[in-house]
Amino acid sequence: MMNDLDRFEMLFNRLSRLKRPKSFDVLQAEYDEGERRMFKEWFPRRKFKRLLLLGRPLWAEYNERLRKRAEALGAKRDKCVGLIEKRLRELAEGIDLESAEGEPRLCEEVWVGTYYSTGRGEYYARANAQGYLEHARSYRVQGELRQKYWEEGGPKYYGVRSWQVWLQVSEVGVEVLKRKQGQTVREFVRRCWAKGVNPRVYYPGLRPGYEEQVGLDYFGHDLKLEHRP
Secondary structure (H helix, E strand, O other): OOOOOHHHHHHHHHHHHHHHHOOOOHHHHHHHHHHHHHHHHHOOOOOOHHHHHHHHHHHHHHHHHHHHHHHHHHHHHHHHHHHHHHHHHHHHHHHOOHHHHHOOEEEEEHHHHHHHOOOOHHHHHHHHHHHHHHHOOOOOOOOEEEEEEEEOOOOOOEEEEEEEEEOOHHHHHHHHHHOOOOOOHHHHHHHHHHHHHHHHHHHHOOOOHHHHHHOOOOOOOEEHOOOOO
């Protein structure tokens, strides 16, 4: 009998197939086949020729048909992907990730270069990776952070190249974890300030004055709890 983890894996594999892009050869073959069908529809007794050779209007009409068909198929695919993702999130909440343990694997890598403009690139990259690790540990998944240094010949003056998150979880468990409910925006902001990083580096759209509105200070303290009698 299938459990939630088995159902999740089955649906995720289906989702992966839906998202897998077609190769150029496959796309070209479909284009050519469609062109032959349209030529036969218009000229049932004539030998096949490329539509472009018969005049740009015919070729343009064929491409317009393809565009409309692609849009219809794309909309159908997007709807199917959305439904599967919704079901995956529902299943993820009921899965105990301890049952999805596996060999330690690299689950996330945060590049220091992403945050060079802050002047504290390594610090911000580490804090970001630490947040991912905290999310995993909240669901009893064991893991650790590892530093990745530049290899021989790289820009050694940059030191650490990235921070990696290694988790003791199976391959499907990684996907379950991604769909587990995360922390609220308020808790994310509080933890950022507690680590000494500005949350607006990660989310530039965070409105000014948010901390005051939700009862936080700029040191990671929850003022609502501290003022509670």
